[in-house]
Amino acid sequence: MKKGRVDALLGIVFGDEGKGKVVDVFTPRYDVVARFAGGPNAGHTIIFEGKKFVLRSIPSGIFAEDKINIIGNGCVIAPDLFMAEAKELENAGYDLKSRLHISKRAHLILPTHRVLDRAYEAAKGKNKVGTTGKGIGPTYSEKASRTGLRVGDILENFMEKYNALKARHEQILRDLNFTEYDITEEEKAWLEGIEYMSTFPLTDTEVEINKYLREGKSILAEGAQGTMLDIDHGTYPFVSSSNTTSGGVCTGLGIGPNVIKEVYGIFKAYSTRVGAGPFPVELFDETGNTLRRIGNEYGAVTGRDRRCGWVDLVALKYAIMINGVTQLIMMKSDVLDTFDTIKACVAYKKNGEILEDMPFETEGCEAVYKEIPGWKCDLTKMTSEEEFPQAFKDYIKFLEDELETPITILSVGPDRAQTIERIKA
Ligand code: GDP
Numbered sequence: 391m392k393k394g395r396v397d398a399l400l401g402i403v404f405g406d407e408g409k410g411k412v413v414d415v416f417t418p419r420y421d422v423v424a425r426f427a428g429g430p431n432a433g434h435t436i437i438f439e440g441k442k443f444v445l446r447s448i449p450s451g452i453f454a455e456d457k458i459n460i461i462g463n464g465c466v467i468a469p470d471l472f473m474a475e476a477k478e479l480e481n482a483g484y485d486l487k488s489r490l491h492i493s494k495r496a497h498l499i500l501p502t503h504r505v506l507d508r509a510y511e512a513a514k515g516k517n518k519v520g521t522t523g524k525g526i527g528p529t530y531s532e533k534a535s536r537t538g539l540r541v542g543d544i545l546e547n548f549m550e551k552y553n554a555l556k557a558r559h560e561q562i563l564r565d566l567n568f569t570e571y572d573i574t575e576e577e578k579a580w581l582e583g584i585e586y587m588s589t590f591p592l593t594d595t596e597v598e599i600n601k602y603l604r605e606g607k608s609i610l611a612e613g614a615q616g617t618m619l620d621i622d623h624g625t626y627p628f629v630s631s632s633n634t635t636s637g638g639v640c641t642g643l644g645i646g647p648n649v650i651k652e653v654y655g656i657f658k659a660y661s662t663r664v665g666a667g668p669f670p671v672e673l674f675d676e677t678g679n680t681l682r683r684i685g686n687e688y689g690a691v692t693g694r695d696r697r698c699g700w701v702d703l704v705a706l707k708y709a710i711m712i713n714g715v716t717q718l719i720m721m722k723s724d725v726l727d728t729f730d731t732i733k734a735c736v737a738y739k740k741n742g743e744i745l746e747d748m749p750f751e752t753e754g755c756e757a758v759y760k761e762i763p764g765w766k767c768d769l770t771k772m773t774s775e776e777e778f779p780q781a782f783k784d785y786i787k788f789l790e791d792e793l794e795t796p797i798t799i800l801s802v803g804p805d806r807a808q809t810i811e812r813i814k815a
């Protein structure tokens with residue numbers, strides 16, 4: 391009998407919704423925080439007490455000193471990047487070793503996976519995905535091809551297995567005629583990272599998580615990326631390579647669906663996308679630039695400009711359906727503080743036809759907008775819902791009516807403290 395529970399917090403658009411911030415805010419309510427998908431393609435920003443951290447592989451629950459954090463089997467991990475990230479936290483005074491557990495079943499990103507990522511992107515010509523270059527696609531492909539290396543492989547005959555896989559990658563790269571690379575330095579840091587990683591508890595996290603559930607503990611599953619970047623449900627082929635949606639919580643942690651209770655869907659009061667692929671709400675005008683500037687929309691991993699546009703209700707409805715979202719969290723409302731009018735995309739138009747449901751292909755879709763009056767005041771200092779201006783309350787109500795899901799948390803600034811709960815979650 392499982393007495394515990396898992397709640398999931400999932401980005402439901404194109405990533406960068408503010409997952410890191412909310413996971414950090416939620417952590418005190420849970421016993422365990424676990425990442426179930428993705429790897430260092432993620433960049434989760436946490437700001438508190440004048441400090442800022444950007445986490446890539448380590449769960450955002452790491453700042454609460456008494457909580458267990460888990461990198462689950464559905465994740466991919468780059469030992470060199472993991473080491474750099476973990477050392478930064480250790481240098482800042484956080485003890486990780488006893489409470490950051492890594493699944494033996496998580497797959498390792500090799501330096502040559504990163505080269506392959508670049509090589510495959512180069513071969514795509516103008517159809518590039520615009521990946522983060524972290525080797526995510528090649529590593530998950532390798533997992534599916536049943537030729538990958540897993541964290542548990544570190545524990546036995548590792549160098550033999552590593553060299554065999556590296557040689558295979560080098561052969562593929564030669565076949566692709568992609569030979570202009572040098573991983574000497576990277577490999578050194580990577581192997582150091584392997585040593586460093588072995589000082590952490592490398593465990594059967596699936597067994598561990600289910601034991602916690604039997605003991606009545608609560609687990610927060612921290613999503614990475616967003617629904618529209620999910621390998622099955624996103625804007626394929628312009629997606630990442632894992633299941634970022636609620637199904638991924640089960641496969642990526644080794645739990646049954648019946649232990650999942652709340653599914654929090656997190657989105658911004660407007661939309662952004664990094665990398666290539668269709669984005670019907672994208673604004674190429676001054677409004678788009680203003681959203682980028684005020685929202686500080688530059689990639690946390692690659693520093694790239696994020697593409698900006700108005701909120702997309704077609705995508706949100708689809709994501710709520712795919713994930714079984716029970717509560718919504720709206721971030722960065724403060725970014726819209728100065729706009730006279732705000733728009734929301736309520737449908738797509740393609741070849742003269744109005745589409746209210748997510749089509750197979752969003753390329754060529756045009757956004758159909760509804761205009762909403764702006765609130766024209768500073769939300770960033772507000773601490774409760776009662777202080778909200780009527781126009782902002784109306785925007786929230788409009789979204790809730792359209793999405794048929796309550797928005798229970800609103801974020802009005804990047805700091806941990808700038809978070810307003812409407813109904814006790
Ligand atoms: P994640 O990948 O979903 O964790 O999100 P990112 O960290 O990549 O991007 C979210 C960005 O928005 C970060 O720079 C946060 O510090 C910032 N942020 C989060 N919530 C808010 C908010 O309510 N208002 C503003 N202005 N910034 C926010």
Ligand code: IMO
Pocket residue numbers: 401404405406407431432433434519520521522523524525526527613614615616619628629630631664665666
């Ligand atoms: P977080 O967790 C935003 C995008 C990349 C690219 C595509 C594939 O911070 O929300 P990949 O390197 O995964 O093969 O790239 O997915 N992408 C993200 N965009 N936020 C992320 O993570 C992302 N992780 C990957 O820009 O378009």
Ligand code: MG
Pocket residue numbers: 405406407432433434435690
């Ligand atoms: Mg991010």
